[in-house]
Amino acid sequence: MFWSDYGSYARVGKKAYMYIDYGENIWWAQTGCGYTNGKVAVPMNAEENENIISMSPANNVWILVDDSAVENQWVNKVTGQTVNYTNWHPAEPNGGTNENCVVLTQSRRWGDYPCSLKFSYVCERSLSSFKDD
Numbered sequence: 001m002f003w004s005d006y007g008s009y010a011r012v013g014k015k016a017y018m019y020i021d022y023g024e025n026i027w028w029a030q031t032g033c034g035y036t037n038g039k040v041a042v043p044m045n046a047e048e049n050e051n052i053i054s055m056s057p058a059n060n061v062w063i064l065v066d067d068s069a070v071e072n073q074w075v076n077k078v079t080g081q082t083v084n085y086t087n088w089h090p091a092e093p094n095g096g097t098n099e100n101c102v103v104l105t106q107s108r109r110w111g112d113y114p115c116s117l118k119f120s121y122v123c124e125r126s127l128s129s130f131k132d133d
């Protein structure tokens, strides 16, 4: 693909993001991003955290972090690695085994929520995935 083939993705910082203004559970959100060769976005640092939530005018969004494998061990499901960067709300995470998925809220903080709830989401792709090689 060429740089002009971003479609609805926008280059923001070092990633390409696309906001989906439609509530889905985390599995359908992943499926939706997969249609465009993306994944549900995961902020790796404060800048990306801001960039991702800035894509959403008003809604909270899923991020692809969960602790379904080992309770309280939060994994970035894009990289498969335990997260280094987090931005939990002071009262979060608080859901134990009932809340294994993570929402990035308009306050810029994270909260754990049941994966079956429906939230809007942001898809991410690497910039290199758009290059023609």
Ligand SMILES: [Ca+2]
Residues within 6 Å of the ligand: 092, 093, 094, 095, 099, 111, 112, 113
């Ligand atoms: Ca929670």
